[in-house]
Amino acid sequence: MDASSGPVIALSGGVGGAKLVLGLYRILPPDTLTVVANTGDDFEHLGLTVCPDLDTLLYTLSGQANPELGWGRADETWTFMAALQRLGGETWFRLGDGDLATHVERTRRLAGGESLSAVIDSFRRRLGIGARLLPMSDDAVRTRLETDRGALDFQDYFVRLRCEPAVRRLHFAGSETARPHPEAIAALAHPALRAVVICPSNPFISIDPILAVPGMRDTLRASKAPVVAVSPIIGGQAVKGPTAKMMAELGLPVDATTVAHRYADFLDVYVADEADADAVAGLDMPVVLGPTLMQTLEGRERLASLVLETADRVRK
């Protein structure tokens, strides 16, 4: 089998990662891409199970993502939130009316005994998405942060407190006993696997939770396919979100090398932005430079092509 027709796996968080996932999805043959998504951000809110990263991927891959907000759905309405506010309900986490359908239907099906992965697989099929979309685990893993304002659940930190507290340490509650999704493990061990792509997501809160699921990191290390990571740091800064702020708070160098070092035990090649050429010059691993800021659809496809070409070159 030609390497360039083999399956590809992407590990991804939400918004930033989903951009590269969309690029990969658009340039790869149908049914080639499997996305393993972070579920450490998931939480119970208003009695509903909310899975921000999985849902961002669902909306992005089905063309429903909101281009202005950078999260949620396009053509969204907010009647629910206005009515909830009038009833005195909790409104710090904004749920759009259409988004709510995802949470209500998921919660109903989970309560009926379906696994999260079965629900997501049904959703992505209904939405016409040809890629496989897997939660890293069907068992609950919840990111918690120790901060200068005490221990916080992820969404308390991320949304309610707008990432303001200084992070001292992160842990992933439930990760010790969580089982990796068996299809993710099988896909990583597939003999024809073309590439494993670590998307430019926040390493601490989007990729680390995936790696914390027992077996996930070992399987990546053992994978015969090239593992390519894309830097979420451009010009020494995060494109969006608290990646750079967290690096500083955790006492790590605020540059693109920090991410490469975290993945060093399984990484074959690192794709960094041209703006960080100097920073990554001393890295003790193969590095490819390219335009990693994905401001347009073409930018997403271009970076996806670069990532796959890089993987194919490493394999040879």
Add this chain to the structure above:
Amino acid sequence: MDASSGPVIALSGGVGGAKLVLGLYRILPPDTLTVVANTGDDFEHLGLTVCPDLDTLLYTLSGQANPELGWGRADETWTFMAALQRLGGETWFRLGDGDLATHVERTRRLAGGESLSAVIDSFRRRLGIGARLLPMSDDAVRTRLETDRGALDFQDYFVRLRCEPAVRRLHFAGSETARPHPEAIAALAHPALRAVVICPSNPFISIDPILAVPGMRDTLRASKAPVVAVSPIIGGQAVKGPTAKMMAELGLPVDATTVAHRYADFLDVYVADEADADAVAGLDMPVVLGPTLMQTLEGRERLASLVLETADRVRK
């Protein structure tokens, strides 16, 4: 105490009853009206507890009722239903985006251990409603129907099958062990009670479930206050809904006397429409004729005034 300043209790279902409740609410002094609402229509849908009659009363009394649909909320949006349909969810029971806030917040609070009446009381205060609004019971009572298409849950019959099956018998599951709301019983036994109003709701599916709660009917019989019922039949027909159809299917005369007979053991006076003067002429109880079709806000207030004047006259 002058009788005309005493508290008033209304027993009500949804749409039709809520019109008279609104009339009473508008002409009575603040904090005078207590509404005891049917919860036999309540059901679990999409994992949410939906209380159609209580919610119609909440929306009607807070000026949020949808005047075109006759149910639900004004200025409603339907993004949730469209998204749910795309995900393959159940869409036969239409939940508007704003309406959904009521169900989600109620379900969350019930799951947290609050009683239904505590939740409803919080909602009506938040919505600025000065009347007390009580579920007939905090225990679940569920109307079920035996029909020519088999046994049906209420909303299956009412919404999904649009009242098409022929009804053979009704029962109110859970009513045997349900406890009446203690404030409803206390209000009915209040020495200064001015009137008990049985609203022009469907007797079989809106008022009978209330009367089926142990203690409710006995307390009505023992009440020293005048009990006034308003006929839901006008000119031998139901204004809306399956009241007349059910009468025929249950082998009862399809006219205004049938409703009066059902309440005969506790009724002091019956208010029927002028169009039914001949039909009710032979009734063995005091009857007052008036315009009972409440097509305008003034019509609601006018009928409410007639009902209270009638009660005050019976007392003298």
